Amino acid sequence: RKEVEQDPGPFNVPEGATVAFNCTYSNSASQSFFWYRQDCRKEPKLLMSVYSSGNEDGRFTAQLNRASQYISLLIRDSKLSDSATYLCVVGGSQGNLIFGKGTKLSVKP
Amino acid sequence: EAGVTQSPTHLIKTRGQQATLRCSPISGHTSVYWYQQALGLGLQFLLWYDEGEERNRGNFPPRFSGRQFPNYSSELNVNALELEDSALYLCASSDSSYNSPLHFGNGTRLTVT
Numbered sequence: 288r289k290e291v292e293q294d295p296g297p298f299n300v301p302e303g304a305t306v307a308f309n310c311t312y313s314n315s316a317s318q319s320f321f322w323y324r325q326d327c328r329k330e331p332k333l334l335m336s337v338y339s340s341g342n343e344d345g346r347f348t349a350q351l352n353r354a355s356q357y358i359s360l361l362i363r364d365s366k367l368s369d370s371a372t373y374l375c376v377v378g379g380s381q382g383n384l385i386f387g388k389g390t391k392l393s394v395k396p
Numbered sequence: 397e398a399g400v401t402q403s404p405t406h407l408i409k410t411r412g413q414q415a416t417l418r419c420s421p422i423s424g425h426t427s428v429y430w431y432q433q434a435l436g437l438g439l440q441f442l443l444w445y446d447e448g449e450e451r452n453r454g455n456f457p458p459r460f461s462g463r464q465f466p467n468y469s470s471e472l473n474v475n476a477l478e479l480e481d482s483a484l485y486l487c488a489s490s491d492s493s494y495n496s497p498l499h500f501g502n503g504t505r506l507t508v509t
Contacts, residue, residue, distance in 0.1 A: 318494070318495055319494075319495030319496075319497075321497050328484070329502075329503075330486055330500035330501060330502055330503050331439070331486075331498075331500050332500070333497050333498075333499065336497065374438075374439070376497075376498075378494075378495035379495075381451070381452050382444075382451065382452075382494055382495060383429070383441065383444050383451070383452050384429075384495060384497075384498060385441075386431075386438060386439045386441075387438070388437070388438035389438055
């Protein structure tokens with residue numbers, strides 16, 4: 288099993304749609320989880336941390352399932368500006384962060 | 397507050413040359429990370445420095461090296477450049493807390509011809 292695994296997509300959705308991404312991780316001892324957003328040829332930017340109880344930030348909801356070792360990101364009411372690659376990030380065993388390869392989202396008018 | 401700054405923005409070198417990339421972390425951050433992102437690919441972890449020490453290293457050959465200075469800024473050196481070293485090199489910083497989120501600079505786009 289890869290350390291962090293994501294469906295590369297692309298997910299093509301219309302404006303206003305709800306879309307969800309999942310990410311699985313292999314290290315059951317991981318304590319830190321994040322979602323980053325990366326626009327084409329730009330640096331990744333922190334979207335949100337993922338907490339055990341789940342957390343919400345506006346239209347974005349993140350969930351953690353430790354038993355099944357996956358995290359999810361839900362985007363409601365998609366906007367054109369949400370088009371980007373979403374990176375799942377998990378804490379590694381040596382204190383560094385492990386990045387997934389990303390899921391590409393394209394929101395169409 | 398200034399973010400992570402990287403220089404130069406673009407760098408063009410020929411095969412066999414050496415490249416030096418620089419990074420200044422966010423004020424108060426002691427950890428610096430380097431990642432390579434080739435076109436269309438994911439982030440590949442290169443190096444992690446904290447408090448001047450190399451903490452971890454990705455699966456890259458020894459010609460990729462770096463250091464962290466007393467002011468926590470960092471330098472990435474790539475010797476004997478190869479065509480496949482062409483990529484976006486991203487530097488990120490974090491505070492010293494375990495598994496803190498990373499904050500990225502704009503990157504240095506290295507082109508090897």
